[in-house]
Amino acid sequence: xxxxxxxxxxxxxxxxxxxxxxxxxxxxxxxxxxxxxxxxxxxxxxxxxxxxxxxxxxxxxxxxxxxxxxxxxxxxxxxxxxxxxxxxxxxxxxxxxxxxxxxxxxxxxxxxxxxxxxxxxxxxxxxxxxxxxxxxxxxxxxxxxxxxxxxxxxxxxxxxxxxxxxxxxxxxxxxxxxxxxxxxxxxxxxxxxxxxxxxxxxxxxxxxxxxxxxxxxxxxxxxxxxxxxxxxxxxxxxxxxxxxxxxxxxxxxxxxxxxxxxxxxxxxxxxxxxxxxxxxxxxxxxxxxxxxxxxxxxxxxxxxxxxx
Numbered sequence: 081x082x083x084x085x086x087x088x089x090x091x092x093x094x095x096x097x098x099x100x101x102x103x104x105x106x107x108x109x110x111x112x113x114x115x116x117x118x119x120x121x122x123x124x125x126x127x128x129x130x131x132x133x134x135x136x137x138x139x140x141x142x143x144x145x146x147x148x149x150x151x152x153x154x155x156x157x158x159x160x161x162x163x164x165x166x167x168x169x170x171x172x173x174x175x176x177x178x179x180x181x182x183x184x185x186x187x188x189x190x191x192x193x194x195x196x197x198x199x200x201x202x203x204x205x206x207x208x209x210x211x212x213x214x215x216x217x218x219x220x221x222x223x224x225x226x227x228x229x230x231x232x233x234x235x236x237x238x239x240x241x242x243x244x245x246x247x248x249x250x251x252x253x254x255x256x257x258x259x260x261x262x263x264x265x266x267x268x269x270x271x272x273x274x275x276x277x278x279x280x281x282x283x284x285x286x287x288x289x290x291x292x293x294x295x296x297x298x299x300x301x302x303x304x305x306x307x308x309x310x311x312x313x314x315x316x317x318x319x320x321x322x323x324x325x326x327x328x329x330x331x332x333x334x335x336x337x338x339x340x341x342x343x344x345x346x347x348x349x350x351x352x353x354x355x356x357x358x359x360x361x362x363x364x365x366x367x368x369x370x371x372x373x374x375x376x377x378x379x380x381x382x383x384x385x386x387x388x
Contacts, residue, residue: 081367082108084130084138086145086162088227089113093348095144101359107367110138114145117158128161135162140370141170142362144344147181149225149252169370171323172343180320180343183224183256190338193319195312198261198330198337204254206245210238218260221245223252227344229293234260258339261330267292268305268329268336270313271345271358274365277310279347279358292328300349309336316341323369324362 083102087095099109112130119126128135135141141162147155156178163173172180179185184202191197203209203221212219213235222232231248235241248255266284270277279302286297294300313327316338326345329336347358 081139081370082137083110083363083367084135084141085109085111086141086143086159087111087113088144088146088344092144092346094346097348097355098142098144098359098362101356102363105360105363107363114155114158117162119161126161128165130162135165135168138168140366141168142366143170143172143177145177146227146344147178147225149223152225169373171366171369172321176321177343180322180325180341181225183222183340186320186341187256187338189319190316190341193315195316195319196335196337198258198332198339201257202254203257204249206238206242206249209235209245209255209257212257212259213238216259220258220260221248221255223248224254224256227342229291229296232291232293234290261332261337263290263292263330265331266298266301267339268303268309269300269345270305270309270327270329271347272313272317272325272327273358273361274323274369275314276361276365277313278361279350279354280305280310281350283349292330294346294349298349302350302354306336312336312338323366 085095085099095111099111102109116131118129120129145159156174159174159177163170187197187200201208201212203212209219209221219235220232221235233244233248235245238245266282269281269283271279281300282303283292283294283298283300285292289296292298309329313325316327317325320341322343324345326342327338328340328342330339347355
């Protein structure tokens with residue numbers, strides 16, 4: 081089978097590893113970026129291309145795409161072009177993926193489904209953040225689109241942190257605002273693929289930081305979480321309609337709460353054996369979904385193509 085992987089960026093370590101596993105499993109793999117997606121005239125029809133080649137030459141696209149804040153319209157257009165190629169399975173398609181990219185939309189939908197999300201406000205001014213501080217004592221502010229802990233900041237006092245608050249508001253216009261929950265023993269990241277949870281990490285902040293994020297120096301330990309967190313994570317992925325997700329939980333006085341829903345979870349902090357198990361399951365589950373879809377559409381045939 082010919083499988084394409086839309087990578088996050090040049091520094092994404094997980095997409096090349098996923099491609100390597102796919103090759104070991106006998107597939108023809110290619111890694112590209114949304115910037116490589118375009119279109120051209122093909123006899124009066126706009127044909128979607130990947131690096132100048134017809135996207136229809138692929139069977140399956142696994143998306144780890146980055147929808148960049150400053151290029152959201154263009155990135156979404158490229159993604160949508162890819163998602164509309166007849167016969168090509170894109171997991172997940174543009175509408176599903178883009179909705180899951182938004183922290184606001186994700187938390188809204190999960191909360192409406194009765195899942196335990198952290199209290200969250202949309203703040204478009206320093207006064208609104210000040211009101212949250214008055215109610216919650218300390219808060220965490222962050223953009224609704226983002227990854228890796230970038231521009232995620234802890235605010236204790238509005239006067240002392242005013243320059244930071246004003247800078248982020250000027251950059252993003254509005255911010256996700258949540259209570260700060262102390263978590264010296266880290267958070268819980270549950271990775272869902274299909275209906276499985278093949279990787280679960282406890283991420284412990286570095287001594288010099290409060291952020292439980294590997295890009296910010298946190299240490300990842302493989303753990304067996306409370307069973308209810310796995311079931312909550314499965315339900316969350318179904319609510320969002322995504323095939324692969326990472327659920328971030330923090331312990332609070334009211335039990336574990338979902339802090340974020342991630343539709344492009346990373347696994348590079350995990351030991352090699354765990355990463356290999358995860359990437360094998362990603363390839364196997366995504367291929368199975370494509371094959372099932374193809375059979376339903378009445379085009380069952382030998383999908384495996386010889387690897388060049």
